[in-house]
Amino acid sequence: NAGVTQTPKFRVLKTGQSMTLLCAQDMNHEYMYWYRQDPGMGLRLIHYSVGEGTTAKGEVPDGYNVSRLKKQNFLLGLESAAPSQTSVYFCASSFSDNEQFFGPGTRLTVL
């Protein structure tokens, strides 16, 4: 099993550009999450999904959109990237509201 995978691993964007981060899990987990991790701020929840076709806002959702069209995939979109969105993005999944398993992260720089 690959667990949780994220694509891409690194990306550099210019302000105003858009992009989509892809998260995939092969553990048949119902719940999936997107976090961002910044120095001194820790991990903060952006959006999450409790099942296929459902999404909900987390702590810092502004500037991001998500979609969960398939159970195994959770997409995070940035419609118009801003320098404040420079961060490391982690996807995670869980069977229910217990331990979460994280992907390797995507390092995004917005110039």
Add this chain to the structure above:
Amino acid sequence: EDQVTQSPEALRLQEGESSSLNCSYTVSGLRGLFWYRQDPGKGPEFLFTLYSAGEEKEKERLKATLTKKESFLHITAPKPEDSATYLCAVPQPSGYALNFGKGTSLLVTP
């Protein structure tokens, strides 16, 4: 208000020098406390879940304990490969995500 506070922020140990990391929490009705290890450039790796006061779990040189207000991660005779950032987390009131502490950065020197 922070629900999870970890201390110290950073800890440097000599190889073999045992110590403990602290995670204090303020949520009521705890539905689990989670410990993770994070290596530089990687995602958090799950270590333990604790559910009730008095519970203990062990994995190699690590032992996690839980009281009603805090959890400790005890590291016995650490090795350089134990160097990492250790994170603790508790479920958010909504039940669907985790509130993480800011972590303790551990460095074990030979």
